[in-house]
Amino acid sequence: xxxxxxxxxxxxxxxxxxxxxxxxxxxxxxxxxxxxxxxxxxxxxxxxxxxxxxxxxxxxxxxxxxxxxxxxxxxxxxxxxxxxxxxxxxxxxxxxxxxxxxxxxxxxxxxxxxxxxxxxxxxxxxxxxxxxxxxxxxxxxxxxxxxxxxxxxxxxxxxxxxxxxxxxxxxxxxxxxxxxxxxxxxxxxxxxxxxxxxxxxxxxxxxxxxxxxxxxxxxxxxxxxxxxxxxxxxxxxxxxxxxxxxxxxxxxxxxxxxxxxxxxxxxxxxxxxxxxxxxxxxxxxxxxxxxxxxxxxxxxxxxxxxxxxxxxxxxxxxxxxxxxxxxxxxxxxxxxxxxxxxxxxxxxxxxxxxxxxxxxxxxxxxxxxxxxxxxxxxxx
Numbered sequence: 001x002x003x004x005x006x007x008x009x010x011x012x013x014x015x016x017x018x019x020x021x022x023x024x025x026x027x028x029x030x031x032x033x034x035x036x037x038x039x040x041x042x043x044x045x046x047x048x049x050x051x052x053x054x055x056x057x058x059x060x061x062x063x064x065x066x067x068x069x070x071x072x073x074x075x076x077x078x079x080x081x082x083x084x085x086x087x088x089x090x091x092x093x094x095x096x097x098x099x100x101x102x103x104x105x106x107x108x109x110x111x112x113x114x115x116x117x118x119x120x121x122x123x124x125x126x127x128x129x130x131x132x133x134x135x136x137x138x139x140x141x142x143x144x145x146x147x148x149x150x151x152x153x154x155x156x157x158x159x160x161x162x163x164x165x166x167x168x169x170x171x172x173x174x175x176x177x178x179x180x181x182x183x184x185x186x187x188x189x190x191x192x193x194x195x196x197x198x199x200x201x202x203x204x205x206x207x208x209x210x211x212x213x214x215x216x217x218x219x220x221x222x223x224x225x226x227x228x229x230x231x232x233x234x235x236x237x238x239x240x241x242x243x244x245x246x247x248x249x250x251x252x253x254x255x256x257x258x259x260x261x262x263x264x265x266x267x268x269x270x271x272x273x274x275x276x277x278x279x280x281x282x283x284x285x286x287x288x289x290x291x292x293x294x295x296x297x298x299x300x301x302x303x304x305x306x307x308x309x310x311x312x313x314x315x316x317x318x319x320x321x322x323x324x325x326x327x328x329x330x331x332x333x334x335x336x337x338x339x340x341x342x343x344x345x346x347x348x349x350x351x352x353x354x355x356x357x358x359x360x361x362x363x364x365x366x367x368x369x370x371x372x373x374x375x376x377x378x379x380x
Contacts, residue, residue: 001122002114003147003160004064005240006204008037008193009129011061011072012120014050014105023050024100025075026057032076033057036102036129039195042073050075051105059129060195061106063121064241065113069194072107074129076100079138097138102129124160124240125203126356135162146353146362148374149240149344151314156375167351172370176351180362181309183207183302185354190232192337205354206235207361209340210301212251213308214258215265221251225339236340238347238361244318245346246332248339252278255298259327262296277318277326286317286325291368293317293325302363309363315346349374 001012014020026032028041039060044052056073063069079101106120114121123130124145132145141163148167149158161167165177188202209226212219225248228235247255256279260270269285287294292314299308318328328345351374353362367373 001120002118003124003240004121005124005147005238006064006192007062007121007123007130008125008127008203009059009061009074009102009104010120010122010131011104011106011110013108013111016049020050020077020105023075023077023105025050025053025073026102028055028057030057032102033074036074037127037196037200038074039071042071044073051107059104060193061104061110062194063110063113064194066110067194068110068112070107070110072104074102074104076102079134095139097135099138101134101138124354126205127203131160132162132354132356139163143357144353144355146351147240147347148351148367149348150373150375151348152345158374161353164355165353167364169351169367169370169372169374169376172367172372176364176367177353177362180351180353180364181302181305181307182355182360182362183209183304185356185359185361186228186235188228188232188235189230192232192237202232205238205361206338207238208303209236210303211299212255213299213301214255215262215296216299217258217262219251219254219258221254225251233337235338236342237338238342238352240344240347242341242343243345244328244330245343246330246336246341248332248336249334251339252329252331255329256327259296259298266294266296268295271324274320274324274326276330277320277328278331280320280324280326281317283319283323283325286313289313290371291366310365311346312366312368314366314368315348318345 039058042056042058043054046052058071059074061070061072079097081095136143144164146161167176186206188206191200192202269282271280271282273280291312295313298311317325319325349367351364
């Protein structure tokens with residue numbers, strides 16, 4: 001499953017439905033249908049199977065990679081969860097969800113643009129049908145979740161925690177949950193979903209940032225872009241769908257300019273740009289460190305906190321070939337709805353906690369700084 005911070009629910013290709021013998025569609029107009037973001041009723045003229053039933057509660061299943069949006073029926077089935085021991089090895093116990101799990105059986109056409117091994121997408125937005133909301137409610141856990149995404153080059157799985165920490169990543173011997181820098185989660189008054197009802201707020205995750213700096217020198221940006229207006233424009237969003245952070249053109253140009261100047265002071269040699277990146281450098285002129293390429297730091301000042309979210313070289317530089325590294329930020333154009341969208345590459349090897357009880361986002365320091373990574377088996 002693709003993990004989507006902006007996805008409203010789980011959807012996947014249920015195939016011919018033979019492996020879902022206890023699947024039940026949610027009837028249109030039922031109480032469960034009224035409790036989800038539904039878009040009327042859907043029907044199906046093909047042979048009845050999971051995902052193809054009449055008088056079914058309709059939801060919008062969306063693939064952001066192909067920009068495909070399908071009206072699909074939502075249904076429910078049992079959810080089984082295997083327990084894991086503290087050393088990361090299964091100890092053979094399985095838990096049955098007290099109530100059925102809500103999801104959508106999507107048409108196989110909706111998989112376009114996803115990797116071959118992917119069967120669908122699991123939504124982590126702040127909705128009643130998201131993975132964490134359902135599991136928190138069913139297992140009586142605090143409504144919070146955290147993600148820890150390893151480097152894509154590690155080819156290993158990361159983690160999603162539901163219910164809160166501890167977050168222990170050996171050999172670092174402290175609980176990461178006690179070291180999180182927090183900032184308020186901000187509600188965008190206008191929905192950013194591909195399909196919504198007028199008046200709906202966004203269920204994606206936004207924050208305010210105070211500043212951007214490179215090697216402690218503040219980048220000059222239009223401060224009005226950092227807050228969200230009544231039309232839903234502005235602010236900063238987190239996304240696991242886009243690979244690299246996207247910045248509104250004026251912010252992007254100012255960041256690149258500051259980074260280039262700071263890199264020159266470190267004797268880092270500039271080379272020709274490689275699309276889609278705008279600032280690239282000779283790998284031979286860049287030293288390496290515990291936290292990746294030794295390049296200027298990029299700090300994001302978090303609203304409501306004296307601490308910054310610091311991006312080290314592992315999260316700011318991407319190797320495009322054996323001789324060239326580029327600044328892993330992209331130009332989003334002059335008038336994007338959201339001027340700053342923090343992408344997956346910048347979130348790698350950080351524990352990021354979404355606390356929906358207190359409406360706060362918690363961000364750890366880079367695990368690389370503590371000589372560990374999200375690819376380690378965490379201790380609970």
